[in-house]
Amino acid sequence: MSTASMAFSKSLSAYFAGIKSALLSVFSIVLMGTYVGMGALAHDVGLSSGWLAVSTVLVWAAPAQLIMISGFGTGATLFEVALAVTLSATRLFPMVVALLPLLRVPGTRIRDMLLPTHFTSISMWVESLRLLPTVAREHRIAFCNGLSSGYMGTAVTFGFVGYYLAAGLPPLLAGVLLFLTPMSFFLSTVRNARMMIDKLSLVLGLILGPLLAYWEVQLDLMWTGIIGGSVAYAVHRVREATQ
Amino acid sequence: MKAAVVEWGPYLVLILVGFLPNELWRAVGLLTARGLSEDSELVIWSRTVATALLAGVIAKLILFSSGELANIPVAVRIAAAACAFATYLTINRSVFAGVIAGEVALLLGGFLFAH
Numbered sequence: 001m002s003t004a005s006m007a008f009s010k011s012l013s014a015y016f017a018g019i020k021s022a023l024l025s026v027f028s029i030v031l032m033g034t035y036v037g038m039g040a041l042a043h044d045v046g047l048s049s050g051w052l053a054v055s056t057v058l059v060w061a062a063p064a065q066l067i068m069i070s071g072f073g074t075g076a077t078l079f080e081v082a083l084a085v086t087l088s089a090t091r092l093f094p095m096v097v098a099l100l101p102l103l104r105v106p107g108t109r110i111r112d113m114l115l116p117t118h119f120t121s122i123s124m125w126v127e128s129l130r131l132l133p134t135v136a137r138e139h140r141i142a143f144c145n146g147l148s149s150g151y152m153g154t155a156v157t158f159g160f161v162g163y164y165l166a167a168g169l170p171p172l173l174a175g176v177l178l179f180l181t182p183m184s185f186f187l188s189t190v191r192n193a194r195m196m197i198d199k200l201s202l203v204l205g206l207i208l209g210p211l212l213a214y215w216e217v218q219l220d221l222m223w224t225g226i227i228g229g230s231v232a233y234a235v236h237r238v239r240e241a242t243q
Numbered sequence: 244m245k246a247a248v249v250e251w252g253p254y255l256v257l258i259l260v261g262f263l264p265n266e267l268w269r270a271v272g273l274l275t276a277r278g279l280s281e282d283s284e285l286v287i288w289s290r291t292v293a294t295a296l297l298a299g300v301i302a303k304l305i306l307f308s309s310g311e312l313a314n315i316p317v318a319v320r321i322a323a324a325a326c327a328f329a330t331y332l333t334i335n336r337s338v339f340a341g342v343i344a345g346e347v348a349l350l351l352g353g354f355l356f357a358h
Contacts, residue, residue, distance in 0.1 A: 026338050037310075051253050058262045068261045078247050078260050086264035091296050094289035096272025101281035110277070117273045118266070122297060129290075172353050174311035176346055179323070182304035183345045186324065187331050187338040189297055197287070201294035209299025210306045221303070225296030232291045 007138075014139035018146020021131060022154070027123035030184045031151055032158045033177040034062050038069065039162020040169065045072045049163040053156050060121055060152065062181075063088045090222055094229075095125045102132050103140045112141055119148030126188050197236040204228035319352030 022028055035056070042052040047069065059065050064085045071081035096117055103116055128144055135143045169177075193199045205228045212220035248256050279286050305320050312320070327345025334340040 026342055029342075047253060051257065054254065055257050055261055058257065059265050061265055064261060064265045068257070071260070072248065078256065082260040082264045085260060086267060089265040089268045091268075091293065091300075092265070093268040093272045093275070094293035094296070096269050097276045097279070097289040098286055098293055100273065100276035101279050101283070101286050110273070113273060113276075117269045120269055120272070122300075125293070126297075171311045171314060172350065172357060175315050175353055175357075176350055178308065178310055178312040179320070179346060179349050180342065182301045183324065183327050183342045184338065185297065186301045186305075187327060187341040189294065189301070190328070190331065191336060191338055193294070197291060198294055201291040202298045205295035205298025206302045208295070209302040212299075213303055213307060221296055221299050224299035225292040228295030228299070229288065229290075229292030232295065233288045236287075236291075 011139055011142040014135065014142040015146035015149075017135075018143040018148075019150040020146075021127065021143075022147045022150025025123075025127055026184050026188065027127060027151060028154045030180045031123065031155045032161075033180040035155045035158040036162035036165065036169075037174070037177055038062065038065060039159040039164075040166045041066070041069050042159070043163045043166040045069060047072060049160055052159045052163060056156050056159055057152065060118065061089060061092070062121075087219065087222070091122075091225065092120055094225065095122075096120050099125060099128060102128070103144060105137050108141070116141060116144045116148070119145065119152070121148075121151070122185060123151055124148050126185070126192060130188075130192050196239070197232050200232040200235060201229050204231055314357055315349065315353040316356050319349065319356050323349035323352060 038056075039049070039052060042049070052069075055065055055068070059068070067084045067088060068081060071084075099120060100113055100116065103113065124144070124147055127147060131147075132140050132143070189202055193202045205224055208224040208228045209221065212224055217223060251259075276286070305324050306317060308315075308317075308320060323345045326348040327341040330344035331338065331341030
């Protein structure tokens, strides 16, 4: 086998290893629950199931999709919905900045980064930060794309399931499905927070998030991130300087 | 939104109010991350901001729930989250076991106390 085709086959196996990690992780169950709910909502506001699938692939962010789809059911203007979507999407910025340097090798072109950038979402970000250190650097992009394809495929599939099941979920079961998202994000973020700086960011965010929301601070989540993250970062710097 | 959907079609609306305003932040991230190494200070700070923000989202989802989850009392939701955390710590740091325990606790609590 030539060197080029060997590299390709290694990338391909990294891609499939990514898909496998996605399907075996707790997030695929979460995505099933989330997108069953999303499908039911899309059905209720009168959108087509094809539209939902396209929106999952293009937007690939459950909060933004929720805002958009519920916007169809209300009298909100296009501008209001677009603004709410872009505010919910600010979280993607620090995630992309923290993720991409883990994927880069010398010679990586910006176009190789386009797919991982688009694929960045909470589940993919949390799992990538955990798993990438175990993946050889030159195969990380392929692995990440596989991981995300697995998640996206699951989300699209279960969007259809929810759409056609739409009515008839018992309320308590619907509540249990909604609880999957915060539970899995919570525990997997705890699992990822091995260093003091990450633990502190996590604890500060858990406290500040509801507090700022309760005080009705504008852009509460953005401030939670900036204040909580910066305090954790400052504490980390002071500790490094004094050690 | 309804009038715009009728006038422009649902797919154009999807691009305008869904795809573009959402993708913007990923694109800004891509441009910012160019040339940064994983242990550069900006990348470490971004990780702490993203982690704190994500934690804020989690806490809000549990405390200020929407939809059917809001019908289950907040004390039950908090107790279920505590149950999930305790199980995670006890059973070999397994996220899967923790999530199952939290869901079972929520189901039981919801069955007993839902409005």
